[in-house]
Amino acid sequence: MTSPTVQQLGEIGLLQHLRQFCPTEAIADDAALLSVAPDHQLVVTTDVLVEKVHFSDRTTSAQDIGWRATAANLSDLAAMGAEPLGITLGLGLPPTTSLDWIEPFYQGMGACLSHYGGVILGGDLCRAPVITVAITALGQVRPQRVLRRSAAQAGDAIVVTGEHGASRAGLELLLKPESGKTLAAGDRQHLIKAHQRPRPRFDVLPTLWQVCATLNRPIAAMDSSDGLANAVLQICRESQTGAHLVRSQLPLPAVFTPWLNAAQALDWCLYGGEDFELVIALPPASAHHLVEQLGKSAAIVGTIVAEPTVTLRETAAAEPTATLTLEQGFQHF
Amino acid sequence: MTSPTVQQLGEIGLLQHLRQFCPTEAIADDAALLSVAPDHQLVVTTDVLVEKVHFSDRTTSAQDIGWRATAANLSDLAAMGAEPLGITLGLGLPPTTSLDWIEPFYQGMGACLSHYGGVILGGDLCRAPVITVAITALGQVRPQRVLRRSAAQAGDAIVVTGEHGASRAGLELLLKPESGKTLAAGDRQHLIKAHQRPRPRFDVLPTLWQVCATLNRPIAAMDSSDGLANAVLQICRESQTGAHLVRSQLPLPAVFTPWLNAAQALDWCLYGGEDFELVIALPPASAHHLVEQLGKSAAIVGTIVAEPTVTLRETAAAEPTATLTLEQGFQHF
Numbered sequence: 072m073t074s075p076t077v078q079q080l081g082e083i084g085l086l087q088h089l090r091q092f093c094p095t096e097a098i099a100d101d102a103a104l105l106s107v108a109p110d111h112q113l114v115v116t117t118d119v120l121v122e123k124v125h126f127s128d129r130t131t132s133a134q135d136i137g138w139r140a141t142a143a144n145l146s147d148l149a150a151m152g153a154e155p156l157g158i159t160l161g162l163g164l165p166p167t168t169s170l171d172w173i174e175p176f177y178q179g180m181g182a183c184l185s186h187y188g189g190v191i192l193g194g195d196l197c198r199a200p201v202i203t204v205a206i207t208a209l210g211q212v213r214p215q216r217v218l219r220r221s222a223a224q225a226g227d228a229i230v231v232t233g234e235h236g237a238s239r240a241g242l243e244l245l246l247k248p249e250s251g252k253t254l255a256a257g258d259r260q261h262l263i264k265a266h267q268r269p270r271p272r273f274d275v276l277p278t279l280w281q282v283c284a285t286l287n288r289p290i291a292a293m294d295s296s297d298g299l300a301n302a303v304l305q306i307c308r309e310s311q312t313g314a315h316l317v318r319s320q321l322p323l324p325a326v327f328t329p330w331l332n333a334a335q336a337l338d339w340c341l342y343g344g345e346d347f348e349l350v351i352a353l354p355p356a357s358a359h360h361l362v363e364q365l366g367k368s369a370a371i372v373g374t375i376v377a378e379p380t381v382t383l384r385e386t387a388a389a390e391p392t393a394t395l396t397l398e399q400g401f402q403h404f
Numbered sequence: 405m406t407s408p409t410v411q412q413l414g415e416i417g418l419l420q421h422l423r424q425f426c427p428t429e430a431i432a433d434d435a436a437l438l439s440v441a442p443d444h445q446l447v448v449t450t451d452v453l454v455e456k457v458h459f460s461d462r463t464t465s466a467q468d469i470g471w472r473a474t475a476a477n478l479s480d481l482a483a484m485g486a487e488p489l490g491i492t493l494g495l496g497l498p499p500t501t502s503l504d505w506i507e508p509f510y511q512g513m514g515a516c517l518s519h520y521g522g523v524i525l526g527g528d529l530c531r532a533p534v535i536t537v538a539i540t541a542l543g544q545v546r547p548q549r550v551l552r553r554s555a556a557q558a559g560d561a562i563v564v565t566g567e568h569g570a571s572r573a574g575l576e577l578l579l580k581p582e583s584g585k586t587l588a589a590g591d592r593q594h595l596i597k598a599h600q601r602p603r604p605r606f607d608v609l610p611t612l613w614q615v616c617a618t619l620n621r622p623i624a625a626m627d628s629s630d631g632l633a634n635a636v637l638q639i640c641r642e643s644q645t646g647a648h649l650v651r652s653q654l655p656l657p658a659v660f661t662p663w664l665n666a667a668q669a670l671d672w673c674l675y676g677g678e679d680f681e682l683v684i685a686l687p688p689a690s691a692h693h694l695v696e697q698l699g700k701s702a703a704i705v706g707t708i709v710a711e712p713t714v715t716l717r718e719t720a721a722a723e724p725t726a727t728l729t730l731e732q733g734f735q736h737f
Contacts, residue, residue: 153435
């Protein structure tokens with residue numbers, strides 16, 4: 072028996088199927104109601120994912136697309152220091168889309184939300200030429216805990232959580248299954264999972280608050296959704312600073328050697344994007360303390376400097392080998 | 405000189421052009437920060453508009469599309485009794501889209517926001533096969549003023565603001581300029597404007613609060629974005645009631661006679677959609693008081709009844725001539 076399409080179900084029929092994924096109040100009114108805790112600010116972020124631009128059936132199941140779209144937005148909340156409240160979903164669907172795609176997609180979103188917090192607060196369904204997923208995530212944060220791109224200061228150490236380049240490598244393995252033949256099956260799966268099931272790093276925040284409890288200044292942070300280089304460059308631009316990045320300290324996945332040559336590995340690490348880790352600038356003592364607490368899942372990769380350029384060097388003491396610019400990085404057009 | 409396209413500008417170039425339309429903070433971080441007033445609840449609503457599905461260059465300029473997309477979302481806030489805080493915008497663009505389209509689009513959004521309140525809080529730009537506009541609107545409301553679809557009670561009068569069918573008639577005139585030859589130029593423009601520049605009815609709310617100040621119960625309301633019949637049916641479904649609608653009291657634009665035959669005029673009034681007026685169920689004495697205060701821009705069109713069907717009759721005392729169902733109405737697929 073084949074699953075019904077959107078056209079066969081009609082909007083009302085489809086909504087009946089989707090009610091199970093949303094709290095009742097959310098889809099029974101013109102808009103959703105939500106309380107923000109006293110002494111908290113609201114945090115809002117939006118992302119649009121388009122079929123054939125941001126995802127394809129070839130590399131990502133409906134369930135993974137639901138997870139990733141949700142995780143990408145939640146990651147922006149984590150990068151502000153906020154905890155999730157919920158999301159709204161604007162979903163554009165071709166009339167031929169099958170319920171077999173839609174239900175797993177909602178399941179993926181639900182799995183991500185139940186893991187990290189928040190509910191589907193409501194949304195909008197409409198017809199579109201390709202599947203289009205517009206998510207707005209809402210979170211809340213105490214004003215003194217807001218992480219801002221603009222808060223970096225010369226002398227700060229740059230802490231990066233997790234590995235970078237893993238998501239890009241996972242995509243490569245999905246697009247070209249014949250590549251990476253030397254990789255062990257477990258390593259392969261690890262990279263593919265980094266692409267399909269990214270994890271917003273809310274787990275880093277309590278440690279960060281604890282390490283910074285006595286600092287009387289804001290902390291700079293951004294997520295690395297558009298690449299590690301992009302995050303450092305954006306923090307520097309908004310803070311009117313520059314940075315020295317040290318190549319030997321960059322968090323490349325260990326399995327990149329001997330699979331990739333050094334240039335390719337560096338490129339994916341700096342520009343691959345979609346790792347959804349955190350890039351944080353804070354005073355060196357706090358940075359060392361943070362990395363100690365987080366263990367091997369974080370590293371200090373460089374220093375914020377007053378001169379407004381971002382350079383890359385082999386070691387902290389070496390001369391720069393490259394200057395990084397926003398134009399090199401992840402562009403959406 | 406032709407205007408540059410998105411592809412020529414690149415994402416960074418495009419963002420430079422768009423900065424003028426957003427408060428600085430909004431586009432300089434991972435997410436936007438916002439305060440909700442103490443003792444208020446947050447209200448959130450999302451809409452997606454897709455080129456060739458919801459709008460076309462043939463009938464609507466970029467500026468009008470910006471206005472309409474914003475107004476449609478703000479109307480959902482008004483239907484909850486909320487005041488606007490701002491919107492986020494997820495904008496999907498084909499690479500060939502010209503800045504000549506994008507800037508007027510933002511101007512239209514800005515014009516609507518500066519008229520009704522709120523700012524562009526942030527957003528996301530991406531590539532898409534057709535122009536795709538995903539807007540999430542945020543507002544705030546005191547809990548005791550929330551208007552709910554589920555609050556109607558048997559015996560309530562149904563008040564409808566404004567005219568219904570005007571937006572659908574305006575669309576017809578845009579699609580078929582040869583139709584409506586008997587209409588005066590001013591009337592023609594009035595209908596076209598109803599389609600291109602709908603007005604969310606925040607202006608009704610202070611009068612509604614005043615009229616209901618001593619009522620100790622919630623008021624039911626919904627906006628008529630998906631048609632007048634749809635709004636009544638949704639209120640009845642959520643309130644587990646039915647309604648008697650009276651055909652002779654329906655708010656048809658006066659210019660429909662003699663242009664349209666009675667069946668066509670009724671169809672557009674009940675099912676045309678996109679008038680973005682308010683449908684409100686409240687006790688008869690308050691309803692009469694409300695209509696008196698609002699003047700000729702509002703009418704009582706029927707009564708909420710206990711039996712869960714929505715019927716139409718010629719006069720309040722007559723037998724029903726039709727039963728309305730959600731399936732008849734505005735469907736998005």
